[in-house]
Amino acid sequence: MLQPLKILFRTNWMSRSYSSYVSRMRYLNRIKEDDEVCQTALQSGDIFLFHKLAPLLQQTGSGIYQFPALQAEDVKGILENLGEDKEMMKDSVLINCTKQNKAQFCLDVGSIEQSAVENLCGGTFIDLRKAFFLLREPEAPLASRGQALLRWHQTNVFCSSTGQPTHRNQSGSQRVCLSSGITYYPKMSPVVITLVSDGKRCLLGRQATFPQGMYSALAGFCDMGETMEETLCREIAEEVGLEVESIRYSGSQHWPFPQSSLMVACHATVNPDNTQIRLDTMELEDARWFSLEEVQEALKIKTPPRKNEGQPTVFWVPPNHAIANRLIQEWANQLQP
Numbered sequence: 538m539l540q541p542l543k544i545l546f547r548t549n550w551m552s553r554s555y556s557s558y559v560s561r562m563r564y565l566n567r568i569k570e571d572d573e574v575c576q577t578a579l580q581s582g583d584i585f586l587f588h589k590l591a592p593l594l595q596q597t598g599s600g601i602y603q604f605p606a607l608q609a610e611d612v613k614g615i616l617e618n619l620g621e622d623k624e625m626m627k628d629s630v631l632i633n634c635t636k637q638n639k640a641q642f643c644l645d646v647g648s649i650e651q652s653a654v655e656n657l658c659g660g661t662f663i664d665l666r667k668a669f670f671l672l673r674e675p676e677a678p679l680a681s682r683g684q685a686l687l688r689w690h691q692t693n694v695f696c697s698s699t700g701q702p703t704h705r706n707q708s709g710s711q712r713v714c715l716s717s718g719i720t721y722y723p724k725m726s727p728v729v730i731t732l733v734s735d736g737k738r739c740l741l742g743r744q745a746t747f748p749q750g751m752y753s754a755l756a757g758f759c760d761m762g763e764t765m766e767e768t769l770c771r772e773i774a775e776e777v778g779l780e781v782e783s784i785r786y787s788g789s790q791h792w793p794f795p796q797s798s799l800m801v802a803c804h805a806t807v808n809p810d811n812t813q814i815r816l817d818t819m820e821l822e823d824a825r826w827f828s829l830e831e832v833q834e835a836l837k838i839k840t841p842p843r844k845n846e847g848q849p850t851v852f853w854v855p856p857n858h859a860i861a862n863r864l865i866q867e868w869a870n871q872l873q874p
């Protein structure tokens with residue numbers, strides 16, 4: 538029996554019985570695409586403050602760092618209190634949406650005197666390179682996503698084709714040049730990060746810029762037109778002179794340093810009869826095969842070890858905020874007897 542027309546074309550997407558995740562993603566997309574929906578969401582959203590790309594952190598009594606979500610009214614009060622135009626709120630950029638369907642925005646108040654804002658908020662603006670490791674999940678990735686979006690807007694003010702100013706939409710999900718018609722979207726650079734194994738050992742490398750003693754999985758940016766697999770094989774051949782035999786995907790991560798990368802993490806194996814490392818000293822300072830025992834010891838080290846005079850340098854690996862740590866942990870777990 539045909540349903541009456543109105544039910545078939547009901548447009549109130551929020552009342553449909555979608556899973557809460559689906560309705561949240563659809564709501565987030567509406568905020569992204571529709572300026573009016575975004576302006577409404579901004580009035581009742583969570584606002585995360587930055588100052589010249591440094592996120593505002595607050596420390597609890599027990600010393601834990603938090604990434605405070607201010608309410609729109611609070612932020613307007615702060616702006617008014619400091620004699621600033623409340624219209625600055627419109628510079629907020631949409632980051633995400635909470636499970637309670639609350640929109641999350643970031644706002645850079647870098648034009649205002651830093652300590653004046655810190656005093657009113659009871660917090661401190663801390664450079665992301667430090668803040669990222671002071672925060673825990675899910676605040677660290679939220680802060681790096683907000684910073685990456687704000688930095689993208691600050692570095693894409695002009696059209697790269699006409700030099701004319703670009704104009705953002707309310708959510709900040711894009712910028713458009715009205716004379717060339719080009720639409721710009723926030724970008725991440727794809728990077729493949731690989732844990733190479735010969736079945737018994739794993740291969741880790743270090744750049745001269747790494748902290749002393751720290752070795753990590755090998756990583757490399759994708760060249761234009763490459764598949765992930767091609768990047769992986771090329772980078773391992775380039776950096777340590779080995780040929781990969783098999784590849785297994787592990788996971789991915791947005792990595793904000795130095796620019797926004799999308800880290801695609803994989804395990805790879807090489808022929809155990811051909812494990813001779815031929816190091817590209819232009820790229821890496823060192824690369825070595827490590828045993829399970831050495832890696833298990835390194836995984837126990839949670840903070841950068843002190844270098845004591847006359848003592849051998851201690852081998853350690855990136856902290857668990859970095860996806861390299863996940864790859865190394867996965868490898869150790871699968872080898873563990």
Ligand SMILES: NC(=O)C1=CN([C@@H]2O[C@H](COP(=O)(O)OP(=O)(O)OC[C@H]3O[C@@H](n4cnc5c(N)ncnc54)[C@H](OP(=O)(O)O)[C@@H]3O)[C@@H](O)[C@H]2O)C=CC1
Pocket residue numbers: 726728730753754755756757758759772790792794795796798800820855859860861862
């Ligand atoms: N989250 C994690 O666990 C880890 C993250 N990383 C990150 O992975 C990224 C890549 O690692 P890395 O070994 O340095 O990469 P590569 O091995 O590709 O070497 C870096 C070189 O790539 C070129 N390059 C820089 N930026 C880009 C870009 N956006 N697109 C294409 N090529 C680029 C530069 O070459 P040129 O100088 O010739 O221009 C640079 O010297 C780094 O940003 C690093 O921070 C690395 C290890 C662990």
Ligand SMILES: [Mg+2]
Pocket residue numbers: 755756757758772776820
């Ligand atoms: Mg590399």
